[in-house]
Amino acid sequence: MADASPERETPAKPRLLSDPKFRALVFQIIASITVAAFIFFIVRNTLTNMESRGISTGFGFLDRASGFGILQSLIEYNETSTYGRTFLVGLLNTILVSVLGVFFATIIGFIMGVLRLSSNWLISKLAATYIEIFRNIPLLLQIFFWYYAIGFNLPGPRQAMSVGDSLFLSNRGLYIPAPVFESGFMATGLAIIASIVAVISLVRWARKRFEATGQLFHTVYASLAILIGVPAVVFFSTGAPMHLDYPALQGFNFQGGVAIIPELFALVLALSIYTAAFIAETVRSGIQAVSHGQTEAASALGLRPGWILRLVVIPQAMRVIIPPLTSQYLNLTKNSSLAAAIGYPDLVAVFAGTTLNQTGQAVEIIAITMSVYLVLSLIISIFMNWYNAKMALRER
Amino acid sequence: GATFDAVKKKGYVQCGVSTGLPGFSATDDKGNWKGIDVDACRAVAAAMFGDASKVKYTPLNAKERFTALQSGEIDMLPRNTTWTFTRDTSLGLNFAGVNYYDGQGFMVSKKLGVKSAKELSGASVCIQAGTTTELNLADYFRANKMEYKAITYDSSDETVKAFEAGRCDMLTSDQSQLYALRIKLTDPNSAMVLPEVISKEPLGPVVRQGDDEWFNLVRWSLFAQINAEEAGITMKNVDDMMKSADPNIRRILGIEGVKGEFLGVDDKWAYNIVKQVGNYGEMFERNVGEGSALKISRGQNALWNKGGIQYAPPIR
Amino acid sequence: MAMTAAVPNTAAENEVMIELRGVNKWYDKFHVLKDINLQVAKGERIVVCGPSGSGKSTMIRCINRLEEHQKGQIIVDGTELTSDLRQIEQIRKEVGMVFQHFNLFPHLTVLENLALAPMWVRKMPRKEAEAIGMQYLERVKIPDQAKKYPGQLSGGQQQRVAIARSLCMSPRIMLFDEPTSALDPEMIKEVLDVMIELAESGMTMMCVTHEMGFAKTVADKVIFMDRGQIVESNPPEEFFNNPQNERTQLFLSQIIGH
């Protein structure tokens, strides 16, 4: 018993077996060993299976020539490029849809979220209908719908809808003119950069002036004037050293110009409409989370509705909106892997699909593909943590 | 070997087929699988169990098929798969034979008014992912210094749908498939198959490396069918043929000479194949030939002594 | 200040700052304000009390048009309230309001809270707006909290900031809607002190409150409301010592019993 001992500095040690620390340690060791054994078991099975079945291993295949073409590639690519490059092409295509999807989903989502709260009954019900329809239908189905039911009902290239012989819309996609720069274009390029710099400093100056004198300066028009005017003047004064490469029907297809293929179009459309429905809900609840008292207090101070939104409501709503918003972005990126269903050459389609099939190296390729998505989500969650820490309201 | 024993033990053959390619492997209204590839599995089941119905099917798209076979999910893959060097050597697979000699061709809409593939520069091509077709196409256009845009789909259904909708100017695939896919069009006569054949596509059942017993069974199930045709044994007359005096026929039907035990199966293995699945010619006609909607002529797939190249080593 | 101390009894002769004439208001079918008539002169301090749900908040919120009335006229500083946006803006510049739950902007520092309206509504430069902010912050005795965020302050401090925030717009009228009822007892006094000081400086004030001590100290008139009506309206001595109406007597007995 304890009272036999004189006063001790530290509390007595517990018996080993019922010491929670010891138990936790033992439990953790057992758990770790189990997991490690399980992983070992799997890895060993895989290795022996692969060896006994004569499946080649390693990442050497990345240097071999692929031998197949890809519909859309943001970097130089042809049949003689390596599988490594195929991976890059797929990755870039994935990033392209994701970025476009995020962009449009954000815009549509915010608009719909705000309309959902409109005091106009009809508008708010329309927005609600949009949200309820699109978020309750599987994305894959929506992708099919946009691709098959809409995209395939467009006319063929020979009957393409056109705007002034420079824009063509057909079931081969949307073709728009591509700019081709000539040697003298340098000056215009510099002018564009210069005007961007000018606009930035103008905005800064305007903000400073506002803080100093309280006078608002409407930078929008001035900026537009600078952005368009200066380069235009330079452009024409140097003799318009650029021409447009117009798409034109040649043989079976349009040649020249920039093509937006229907696969990309349908995918971005489906992804952004689907995700926007979720974003709209996020935005709505974010705005509603700002208490009505805030708006009232701001109006009682005489602030106009637009400013109330900008200075009081949105900054507070954003704290609530951003975290779920980023996870929507992540979902969108992951969902872009459904591209394969309609033949858009994203990472899963060209790398985890065709490449895997040509090389048969499933383990390596699936591992690489999964890591790409994991890295993406890691980046997003790092951003989230940073943002949450930065934005946390200071409390007592 | 391991696969052989495993199949024997579980009592059925797990067969990897395509997700739907009329004449090769497709389900009918009632969900029963039909086609040449399906029959390859049925023949093996007939040889092994004396019952051609002891087969279970796993529909696979082109992308999944090798992984599925490698991983052991299926026992054999007769899914019109082209025999190539890489596949045979680096994927850990063995091709057991050729049940269909094919070559890649093109299908275009008649409206386009082209007569030859050489006129197709700049065309958009619908194609199925993960096939040799993808590679041949690239080679062909590169060799002829032509441009193309490949739109790659996961399954042949989508390829046809896109072709029909005009998303691409032509569809490329093995000739046999082109005929099969053509009948999936709303109006099969609106499209035509161009004469060019740009590649050799020997199609045949595939097994995993490392089980020669199983490999032999699959290979000789096919050979038995070809030999049966050569010897004139058919589904109908097989019982009569049992009484035949022709030593070749008697050997094929396991009455004398060779023993089924060399393959690890019953002596009447070949009899069962012919009785339940038919000889090669019957199988061909029923699934893809005149007796089917595809109406493909025997061509290269005729027997070697009838102007084709189907040739099987003798059973002796 | 000496001048304002003399005002109370002569209020009626003074300039009228707020006038309500036969004001009626409904929430849907519910009749909240019934025929309200009221005049508040410049510099007058009105305390409004009454049982919960009697329409006190609604009345006071109609005055700077946080709520819309459906019948009758409300005239603030000579301008009649209509749904004209410019007029509303004009009125709101002149009428400050303090809420029960402070409603400070939690994403801005105290000083930013104060400078916001002067900068955006009165178009002052930031420096100047902040100087004014600091001045009022000193007046409510918490200049040292300027850089903190509202969430870091106690309730009493927050309410004092809210008062200062309204004052920064130099309103001619201040409305208070139960400014102390969300506060712990220790903090009530510090807020009331600020309000008393403000009252003594001659500001026109309308204050919904149940702090009868405050009413006795500063009010020129105490108004008692019940079921959407003004039941009694009298100077505090009269109101407390000699309530005219039964309803008022009952209410007072409860308040004091509490």
Add this chain to the structure above:
Amino acid sequence: MAMTAAVPNTAAENEVMIELRGVNKWYDKFHVLKDINLQVAKGERIVVCGPSGSGKSTMIRCINRLEEHQKGQIIVDGTELTSDLRQIEQIRKEVGMVFQHFNLFPHLTVLENLALAPMWVRKMPRKEAEAIGMQYLERVKIPDQAKKYPGQLSGGQQQRVAIARSLCMSPRIMLFDEPTSALDPEMIKEVLDVMIELAESGMTMMCVTHEMGFAKTVADKVIFMDRGQIVESNPPEEFFNNPQNERTQLFLSQIIGH
């Protein structure tokens, strides 16, 4: 009871139920308990008071090891508290605890709340456990609420259930952490009555409370804590009439002034 009433002054000679020897505790770097020494004899009733944040709750929670102390010894009923799980279990069977916020289990009925620990810790059959539950429910005078859920009871009733719940484990010691401070004034008395009755039955009790009336009525000793130390520890008469320490005096004046 007569017997226990005689106990107080002879406590030291009695069996020691709780002993704290040089107990120290830190939260991170913050030193909450500084060298606490205390002996509680069997049947003794101790009231602990002191300003907010002085470590009262922490000390009492160390006694049934809801908190871990880092230095010194705590001996409860002869057993020294270590992190030994069996011992902790043992101690917790003997020490009942009542919290400020009741902490009843909202998903269980009152009777289920009471029967839970006897069934699962003492392994009693349900019938028996519920019989005991009913018995204590009668003792706290709400047997009619047995089938209700905690959410359906008033605060005072909830706290009485909480006391009954602890008693169901037949503890030898009861700890109370401000059991009445979350209650409306009307309800405080009903809880205190139960506690007084309990005290009179001879239970060893330690109670953090600011109810000085209670302290005077039942405490054998009142302990005053400040900044993690025991500043004063005396029988109530002495404590209230003749506080030794300045801080105690200050504290008492505030409490009574309040």
Add this chain to the structure above:
Amino acid sequence: MSHDFAPLPDLPPPASSVGVIGWLRRNLFSNTINSLLTLFAIYLLATLLPPLFNWLFFDADWIGDSRDACTSGGACWVFISARFSTFMYGFFPENETWRINLIYIALIACMAPLFMEGFRHKVKLGVFVIFIFPIFGFILLFGGVFGLEQTETSQWGGLTLTLLLASVGCVAALPLGIMLALGRQATNMPAVKSMCVLFIEFWRGVPLITVLFMSSVMLPLFLPEGVSFDKLLRALIGITLFQSAYIAEVVRGGLQAIPKGQYEAADALGLSYWKKMGLIILPQAMKIVIPGIVNTFIALFKDTTLVIIVGLLDVLGMVQNALNDPNWLGYSTEGYVFTAFVFWIFCFSMSRYSQALERKLHTGHKR
């Protein structure tokens, strides 16, 4: 002023602020911008809705059994009705479909009381539906005992398969998700905690497609040679692991919402860790997280369409399969609209249910 207070009578509000006119004024024409928006919306609806309704209903063909019945230019619902049974039951033997119907009926009968106000044994019934009912369902579906004809999992398809995948995936993920959530909360066991975190983040970070692909074709590669199990089961394993990560996060939210006092009170009564969790914390936490779990269930339900990619034929798969039938070529829009409708009905009603539940729990907590 009179000495007695006689309240004025409540008057009806002015006509312009109530009734139809008041409503229109407030909700549609409160100011110029709003009026313009209203007109625009009306225009939009007027141009879009009539053709849509014509196609969907008025011009549609409903009766018949082959494509010849579709002549009127609207939607050809005949296609759906002709193929309806495969959409519902997949390739399940036709004279055995009563077994599936029986499962549905039994399930509805079991679930109905859960939605009834004042039903006492919700928890017990819920546990029954979640843990016991699946066994009954499996026996009926799979057969092979009690004289029921055995079916192959490859014959399971259509809506039945969709529901099966989603619900089995979700139910099987529940225990795993709870363990993971508890593990993630175990601050005193950093190794266990970090393993749980890794597991959860891994599954949440990868697309379901790759998970399905891995489980359907690569799983046998991970196992000793010769060990192999059913394709459907493998897809279910993938789905379960995937889902468990999401459920773990929902449950963690629930655990965090339980006040610390509950943990302390349980400790003070001498309950051990598992008793504390099992008797006090989890029952409360699970109640809070029901809406969250319903939401992840909805997400999973929609995601099951991806199993097409590994060759399982759910509703969407069966519809696509039917679209390849040469007899019904060209009715893809009808097929997709029908599928969309089926999913929408399920998802919409479930999300409404979870919202209602959330609101109810919310008010429940205020008391």
